[in-house]
Amino acid sequence: MQSIEEFRASTRAWLEENCPPSMRTAMQEDEVVWGGRNSSFKNPDSKLWLERMAGKGWTTPTWPQEYGGGGLNKEENLVLLQELQRIGARQALNSFGISMLGPVLLEYGTHEQKAEHIPKILRGEIRWCQGYSEPGSGSDLASLSTKAVLDGDHYVLNGAKVWTSYADKADWIFCLVRTDFEAAKHSGISFILFDMQTQGVSTRPIRLISGSSPFCETFFDDVRVPARNLVGTLNDGWTIAKRLLQHERTMISGFGLSDKASGRSLDASSVEGQAMQARGDTGRLSDPVLRDDIARYKIDAEAFAFTSQRSMEEAKLNKGPNATSSMLKNYGCELNKRRYELLLQALGTQGLGWASVQHEDFSVEQLRVTREWLRSKGNSIEGGTAEIQLNVIAKRVLGLPDMPMLTTKKGS
Amino acid sequence: MSMVLNEDQSMLQQSARDFCQANAPVSELRRIRDSQDPDGFSRELWQQMVALGWAGMTIPEQFGGFGFGYGGLEVVLEETGRNLVPSPLVATVLLCATAVNLGGSQAHKSALLPRIAAGELLMALALEETAFHQPTRIACSAQRREAGFVLNGQKTFVLDGHIADKLIVVARTSGARDDRDGISLFVVDRDAQGLSISRSQMVDSRNAANVRLHDVHVGADALLGELDKGDELLERTLDVARIGIAAEMLGSAQEVFDRIIDYLKQREQFGVLIGAFQGLQHRAATMYSELELCRSVVRRAFAELDGAQEDVPALASVAKAKLSEVLGLISNEGVQMHGGIGMTDEFDIGFYLKRARVVQALLGDAAFHRDRYASLNGF
Numbered sequence: 123m124q125s126i127e128e129f130r131a132s133t134r135a136w137l138e139e140n141c142p143p144s145m146r147t148a149m150q151e152d153e154v155v156w157g158g159r160n161s162s163f164k165n166p167d168s169k170l171w172l173e174r175m176a177g178k179g180w181t182t183p184t185w186p187q188e189y190g191g192g193g194l195n196k197e198e199n200l201v202l203l204q205e206l207q208r209i210g211a212r213q214a215l216n217s218f219g220i221s222m223l224g225p226v227l228l229e230y231g232t233h234e235q236k237a238e239h240i241p242k243i244l245r246g247e248i249r250w251c252q253g254y255s256e257p258g259s260g261s262d263l264a265s266l267s268t269k270a271v272l273d274g275d276h277y278v279l280n281g282a283k284v285w286t287s288y289a290d291k292a293d294w295i296f297c298l299v300r301t302d303f304e305a306a307k308h309s310g311i312s313f314i315l316f317d318m319q320t321q322g323v324s325t326r327p328i329r330l331i332s333g334s335s336p337f338c339e340t341f342f343d344d345v346r347v348p349a350r351n352l353v354g355t356l357n358d359g360w361t362i363a364k365r366l367l368q369h370e371r372t373m374i375s376g377f378g379l380s381d382k383a384s385g386r387s388l389d390a391s392s393v394e395g396q397a398m399q400a401r402g403d404t405g406r407l408s409d410p411v412l413r414d415d416i417a418r419y420k421i422d423a424e425a426f427a428f429t430s431q432r433s434m435e436e437a438k439l440n441k442g443p444n445a446t447s448s449m450l451k452n453y454g455c456e457l458n459k460r461r462y463e464l465l466l467q468a469l470g471t472q473g474l475g476w477a478s479v480q481h482e483d484f485s486v487e488q489l490r491v492t493r494e495w496l497r498s499k500g501n502s503i504e505g506g507t508a509e510i511q512l513n514v515i516a517k518r519v520l521g522l523p524d525m526p527m528l529t530t531k532k533g534s
Numbered sequence: 535m536s537m538v539l540n541e542d543q544s545m546l547q548q549s550a551r552d553f554c555q556a557n558a559p560v561s562e563l564r565r566i567r568d569s570q571d572p573d574g575f576s577r578e579l580w581q582q583m584v585a586l587g588w589a590g591m592t593i594p595e596q597f598g599g600f601g602f603g604y605g606g607l608e609v610v611l612e613e614t615g616r617n618l619v620p621s622p623l624v625a626t627v628l629l630c631a632t633a634v635n636l637g638g639s640q641a642h643k644s645a646l647l648p649r650i651a652a653g654e655l656l657m658a659l660a661l662e663e664t665a666f667h668q669p670t671r672i673a674c675s676a677q678r679r680e681a682g683f684v685l686n687g688q689k690t691f692v693l694d695g696h697i698a699d700k701l702i703v704v705a706r707t708s709g710a711r712d713d714r715d716g717i718s719l720f721v722v723d724r725d726a727q728g729l730s731i732s733r734s735q736m737v738d739s740r741n742a743a744n745v746r747l748h749d750v751h752v753g754a755d756a757l758l759g760e761l762d763k764g765d766e767l768l769e770r771t772l773d774v775a776r777i778g779i780a781a782e783m784l785g786s787a788q789e790v791f792d793r794i795i796d797y798l799k800q801r802e803q804f805g806v807l808i809g810a811f812q813g814l815q816h817r818a819a820t821m822y823s824e825l826e827l828c829r830s831v832v833r834r835a836f837a838e839l840d841g842a843q844e845d846v847p848a849l850a851s852v853a854k855a856k857l858s859e860v861l862g863l864i865s866n867e868g869v870q871m872h873g874g875i876g877m878t879d880e881f882d883i884g885f886y887l888k889r890a891r892v893v894q895a896l897l898g899d900a901a902f903h904r905d906r907y908a909s910l911n912g913f
């Protein structure tokens with residue numbers, strides 16, 4: 123058995139040799155690798171880096187080796203993360219398969235399902251999307267009405283999903299469907315997987331306030347899905363759905379860590395750095411109100427980073443509060459929103475451009491801030507709204523009572 | 535560095551919790567207030583705390599302490615904060631023992647620290663001169679006279695001033711009023727000629743005093759640390775105390791929060807428990823989240839005190855700013871969510887509100903520390 127220090131040494135050596143130099147620079151937005159059948163790599167190094175990392179199982183370091191994962195324990199995983207951080211390595215692969223579906227498939231899937239999907243997820247061969255929300259079922263997700271009816275060894279799906287991120291780019295979908303129409307609303311849902319190329323699936327992109335169209339309306343019209351693609355127990359999909367949401371929230375809470383919060387030196391990319399640069403200040407930010415607001419934000423960001431760390435340590439000792447994911451999700455999203463509001467204030471009207479007509483109107487960076495500011499508003503909506511997270515904390519963590527009239531109605 | 539308490543700390547926490555609940559619940563503070571106790575704290579209780587080792591926790595073994603480190607005091611202060619226990623822990627242990635330990639000569643240390651650890655000596659730091667925390671705004675003067683110094687000036691908001699056997703007086707030995715340079719610290723006996731101490735009655739029923747120094751003569755050996763360079767020693771001392779106070783504030787905030795949640799599960803209006811109202815649920819969830827952040831901040835700051843130490847100044851400001859804000863919020867909600875009963879003197883919540891404001895102001899409020907944090911971070 124390798125000691126942890128040997129593991130560190132061999133990891134460092136491997137990374138030195140295998141991480142291409144361009145993969146040790148800050149990620150460019152258009153070079154993020156999402157994987158999938160139609161992947162294109164703007165930078166050929168991204169492809170190389172993905173193949174090498176996937177080859178080691180290190181796109182999913184803690185997943186079992188049996189399915190192609192890295193098989194690392196928590197300590198080794200930490201070392202790997204530290205070593206990746208040390209050289210500023212980019213994330214080789216970013217996907218819903220990794221952050222959401224994989225973990226629940228490993229927990230609830232059959233051996234056949236894992237063997238079929240896990241390797242393709244971690245090699246970035248198949249890109250997944252999430253079919254949860256429907257036009258009539260957002261926060262009240264369990265009221266969903268997309269139907270799946272058994273017909274021989276297939277389910278036949280009819281209905282519509284909405285806000286399906288990257289549905290037009292994804293290869294497969296993990297989807298919540300109603301399989302029992304008589305049961306109480308939480309008890310008739312199943313969790314099912316299918317190929318987006320199946321006949322009867324169609325998507326229509328929706329344009330966001332930020333100008334891009336990352337999500338879609340998704341329609342199912344007599345879509346036939348093999349019954350073996352149902353994950354877990356029939357009609358018990360809600361259990362899996364909630365578990366997956368916890369993984370999603372943990373991922374989203376990472377948004378709150380976007381500022382290098384505990385960096386003590388003034389960094390030009392930080393909010394305060396930008397504010398000072400835009401005003402030509404040295405030594406001290408001249409706007410006292412903005413200075414105070416930024417200090418408040420940074421203090422909270424530090425406190426949040428410490429809390430994420432503590433929550434990880436507590437999870438290891440298994441004494442973390444069970445709904446920390448909701449707290450972290452909510453706080454992290456609010457922090458990220460605050461960060462962008464402060465960035466706009468930092469930049470003044472230079473943060474309010476939409477496009478550069480004359481070349482030098484707005485810098486690429488400035489335009490990016492404006493678009494990301496708009497995008498950040500979705501942080502407290504996606505993955506369950508801020509209000510829903512607060513409900514979860516109030517009820518699951520604090521044990522506060524339900525309002526009597528809100529108890530589950532049968533069949534609704 | 536770990537963000538969770540170790541086993542020793544957890545044991546200590548439990549024993550501190552049991553001790554405070556059994557011997558010093560809020561009713562003890564109420565008793566002291568209502569009986570107009572001349573000391574403003576219970577000497578008997580303090581001796582019991584001394585016996586538990588609390589006074590000597592951070593004092594090195596060679597000077598009669600236990601060298602447990604600050605992580606021990608962390609959990610103790612959280613419990614005294616939960617119960618609003620009036621004790622010399624802040625003035626004598628957090629402030630004065632720290633200053634002596636960090637800046638004192640061998641002679642100071644061996645004369646003072648063992649007696650503090652043994653519960654034989656109470657001390658107070660005479661720092662503030664205005665209604666605001668401004669550690670360099672020092673007009674109180676110490677002029678060289680013969681072999682020693684003569685002190686003149688006045689001090690306010692001196693915690694435990696009227697019960698202290700000795701004071702550490704922050705005085706100006708050179709420079710102008712707001713200069714960093716030219717500040718020096720002196721150890722002065724309570725019965726020194728020309729020193730007068732009068733107790734002030736604060737809203738939190740805890741101890742503070744006004745101190746006047748009129749031609750107070752002290753020997754050269756009264757100087758604590760370096761002449762004119764007291765600012766640095768003072769800042770290091772204050773940072774330790776700020777972090778300590780943050781732990782106390784965490785305990786108070788947690789206690790008020792727990793009481794709120796209990797009440798939300800017990801009080802009925804409109805035929806339902808008031809905890810079912812979403813207007814209250816979301817505010818409770820928000821407080822919970824803020825408290826979790828506070829806990830992390832306090833833990834992180836204490837880990838730094840017992841560890842690398844280089845980030846202590848910024849973390850002290852993070853802790854004091856964050857805890858001041860959150861305790862402010864929770865102490866207000868404590869009254870509001872209890873309705874009319876929260877306004878009554880008979881009910882304990884008011885004690886927490888009153889203590890909150892004093893401890894928020896103590897050694898710098900949230901605005902002071904945001905400003906300091908910004909400066910420390912170069913903006």
Ligand SMILES: Cc1cc2nc3c(=O)[nH]c(=O)nc-3n(C[C@H](O)[C@H](O)[C@H](O)COP(=O)(O)OP(=O)(O)OC[C@H]3O[C@@H](n4cnc5c(N)ncnc54)[C@H](O)[C@@H]3O)c2cc1C
Pocket residue numbers: 251252253254255256259260261262284285286287288337500501503504505506507508509510513
């Ligand atoms: C950027 C983005 C990406 C997304 N990606 C996906 C995806 O890939 N797949 C997917 O399935 N979904 C996705 N969503 C959808 C998202 O999960 C829903 O938008 C979200 O759950 C809210 O549902 P809704 O939009 O129907 O709002 P509603 O539920 O109608 O909410 C409207 C308002 O009412 C409030 N509200 C609702 N119920 C309560 C309550 N009980 N108490 C208090 N307030 C309440 C909400 O907080 C909100 O403020 C995405 C959303 C966004 C913004």
